[in-house]
Amino acid sequence: MAQSTGVKKKITIRDIAQMANVSVATVSYVINGKEGVGAETRARIQSIIDQTGFTRNINSRRLIENRSYNICLLIRPSSSPFQDLFYYEVMQGLLETCQQAGYNLIFCHLERDESERFIMPRTVANRDCDGIAIFQDIDHQFLTELKETGVPVVLVDNHSIPHNTDCIRVDNRLLCLRATNYLISQGHKRIGFLGNANLPDFYNASFQGYFDALAAAKMPLNPAWILSEAKDEQKAFADMNHLLSASRLPTSFVCSNDHLAIGAMKAVKAYGMHIPADMSFIGIDDIVLSRYVEPALTTLKIDKVKLGSVAGNLLLKAIDSPGSKGEAHTLEMNEIVERQSIKRLS
Amino acid sequence: MAQSTGVKKKITIRDIAQMANVSVATVSYVINGKEGVGAETRARIQSIIDQTGFTRNINSRRLIENRSYNICLLIRPSSSPFQDLFYYEVMQGLLETCQQAGYNLIFCHLERDESERFIMPRTVANRDCDGIAIFQDIDHQFLTELKETGVPVVLVDNHSIPHNTDCIRVDNRLLCLRATNYLISQGHKRIGFLGNANLPDFYNASFQGYFDALAAAKMPLNPAWILSEAKDEQKAFADMNHLLSASRLPTSFVCSNDHLAIGAMKAVKAYGMHIPADMSFIGIDDIVLSRYVEPALTTLKIDKVKLGSVAGNLLLKAIDSPGSKGEAHTLEMNEIVERQSIKRLS
DNA sequence: ATGAAAGCGCTAACAT
């Protein structure tokens, strides 16, 4: 036996039984609060348990119950809570909820094989988790494989909606619509859009919100003011930088998330222009950085921690009701955090 | 049996044995690469294993080997990787290392009882971890209790050094000395110090570095320029704000970490002064925020990810060598990241 | 070279 750790031997249910002069079954009944133990015996056993600080061997329970009491967060570079400050906060909510319910949260980096397909991670292959959480969209093929294991899956902040799958998301169209409307309410008539077409569903929803807001206000849309290739901060910087040489610039930009807004703002400042005097910006998310950049970014706040905790609860529910279908949920988000990146016109 | 999840039944070693027409023992030998199985039999069994994608039930192994394959990170609010961006990066390194070695990283919030003493967390009480990591200092009493469980402990970024305990840290005195020297090399003669006396060992080390640098340069130390109560960004802001009304100000500040520097810089800017024109700042850590504040903060970089990975490796080593003593390690850190918060004088 | 069987710590069905 590989008693390879120096860990002190824990007291077992057998020890307790011996000390109380009863069988292990009786102790088990007491532990599990079952009927059929005399009041006196129960008290005696309980007091021994309390004195010794005995707790059941969790691995034995895992084996018997065929559960791991682990929940696995599958991580890809593009939506890693260790890279992206948005998912960083989502993770907090998820963790909190799992802990409360007595589950561990396990992190698992998703890797690809030679043909670029995701490899089933050890934690899932071994059934070392009772539930799986994934941030953002995941390809359909892999999701299917995942679901075939029978382990419940929840998608968080996904843009496309797979069938019969639990997911929790925000309405990106609505968020962008509100952001655009806010700019309009501040007197802006020339409004640009900065989005990330690498995530088509995300892009389409965001753009649609922007589009609808302009349409409702009967404002024309200038294609030259649409930056659609901004996949990250650096690219947002580069694209904005390029746009700045154009003759006629918008007075403001709606950005589909804060990271992009921050990259674009950096370009504007580097170009020698001033924010919000020369150009205004509104973002979406309210990540930590947005408070620290200068000027501080006005943004639509998403309750990221809540997103994570709802995800956790969906998973817990699914774990306790095997065979349940899974459905899409949308979180209402409607808080605007007004900071210094927007100038009120006229 | 509480087959409470909808998880598909996994194939067992018994199934493999049956399919191969051998005993479970033989299959076990093959799995574990042991001697005593005929080449042909071995090949036959292996091919069945490959075809079926069989993997051993991890919970069974956990039970037999009396290990959890979990490593637990004990979290307190003051050094939470979910609050403090320094520990956020340390955690990344720790996680990476644990994963590589086949361990899960479990997060566990440390709680206190009525008399303010730490409660032994479930994960540790249940021996549901093979190793424990703690960020920053932990009180001696609780550390002793922890070590009595026999589970190896590693301290990360601690300031005081407990006996016979693995820990990995940086030399805060040296870091502060170098930061101060850098300011001196830039022509600064009036240098203030911003530190956090809530962490006495940390404060003393940092201050000593500052002190030694000034002494070596034969520069006088002005007590009015020592801000010692800055326990967080807000307090650093307040304290700096208060200092600014003084008649004679230093031309620069050494801050014992970036978070404090950022708070202080905010106060200076709010006061209408300019950085670095009117006052220069140097921080220590190089957290993400430092790149984003304006002006971007010049700072001594600490390789936080490395700190975490070294911690992980110390733990792995301790797990594999029960009864080993544990000792203090210091990481050499000597990289200065020059940004825009320092003005060269004369 | 291979198999039978005990046992890791616990639960639960079945006896008494």
Added chain:
DNA sequence: ATGTTAGCGCTTTCAT
């Protein structure tokens, strides 16, 4: 009301 015992899936010792 309490005890006996057969597993959960695997490793390992001891037979053969």
